[in-house]
Amino acid sequence: MSLKTFIVLLGPPGAGKGTQAQVISEKLKLPHISSGDIFRENLKGQTELGKLAKGYMDKGELVPDDVTISMIRDRLSRSDCSTGALLDGFPRTPTQAEALASLLSSLDGSVKAVPYINVPEHILIERLTGRWTCRSCGQVYHEKFNPSKVQGKCDFCAGELYQRDDDKAETVTRRIHVYLEQTQPLIDFYQQRGVLLEVDGTLSIEQVSVDLLTALS
Ligand code: AP5
Ligand code: MG
Numbered sequence: 001m002s003l004k005t006f007i008v009l010l011g012p013p014g015a016g017k018g019t020q021a022q023v024i025s026e027k028l029k030l031p032h033i034s035s036g037d038i039f040r041e042n043l044k045g046q047t048e049l050g051k052l053a054k055g056y057m058d059k060g061e062l063v064p065d066d067v068t069i070s071m072i073r074d075r076l077s078r079s080d081c082s083t084g085a086l087l088d089g090f091p092r093t094p095t096q097a098e099a100l101a102s103l104l105s106s107l108d109g110s111v112k113a114v115p116y117i118n119v120p121e122h123i124l125i126e127r128l129t130g131r132w133t134c135r136s137c138g139q140v141y142h143e144k145f146n147p148s149k150v151q152g153k154c155d156f157c158a159g160e161l162y163q164r165d166d167d168k169a170e171t172v173t174r175r176i177h178v179y180l181e182q183t184q185p186l187i188d189f190y191q192q193r194g195v196l197l198e199v200d201g202t203l204s205i206e207q208v209s210v211d212l213l214t215a216l217s
Pocket of ligand 2: 017018019034036
C-alpha cells in the first residue's frame, strides 16, 4: 500500500478546477499544484520555460509532454509534497498520466482519487470569458457568478484583477477542442483504474465543493 495521497482534479477548461482546488487543498491539507499556474509564474518571471510555454498557451495548445512532465517531477520532489498533493491541470494526456503513475510509484505514492468536474461546453465559454484573476495572489473571480467586492480589486490582497490572455473567445474554443481530443481519454483511463469520481460542475460553487468533499470522504 502506497503511503502518499495524490488527487488529480480532472475537467475541461473553466470547469472550476482552480476554484475547487483551493477548498479541497485546505480541507485535506495537501499542496495545490496547478501546471497552468506554474507556467504563468514562469511567464511572469521571464524564464526560458515561461517563454517556451507562452507560445503554446497563447494558441490554446498544450505545452509538449517532456517539458511538462519534467516540470512536475521537479515540483513533486519538494518537501511540501511529503504526504502527497492535489494536482490541477496535470496530467492532461495519456503520456502524462503514464509518466505520473511511474513517478509516483518511485515516490511511494499513487493516484488515490480523480474527481472529474463535468460541465458542458456552452457553460464553459461564459465562465472563461467572464473570469478575472488576481495578478498578485492568483485568486479567481467571475464578473457574474463570483464577483469581487470592489470591481477590479482582489478581496484578499487588494491586488489588481486581470483577464488571462488565453480567455479570449477564439482561444477558449481552441482550448476546449484540445481538451476533447487530448485530455478526455483520461476519463476512461482513470475509470478503468477504479479511481474516477464524477461530480456535476454546473451547480453553485458551494454545492460543487460539498459534493467533491463528500465524494472524497
Ligand atoms: P490551465 O491554467 O490549467 O487552464 P485550464 O485547464 O484550461 O483550466 P482553467 O484554469 O481555465 O479553468 P479551471 O477549471 O481552473 O476553472 P476556474 O476555477 O478558474 O492551463 C492553461 C494552459 O497552460 C493550457 O492551455 C496549456 O497551454 C498549458 N498547460 C497547463 N497544464 C498543462 C499540461 N499538463 N500539459 C500541457 N500544457 C499544459 O473557474 C473558471 C471561471 O468559472 C471562474 O471565473 C470561476 O469564478 C467560475 N466558476 C467556477 N466554478 C463555478 C460554478 N460552479 N458556477 C459558476 N461559476 C463558476
Ligand atoms: Mg485553473
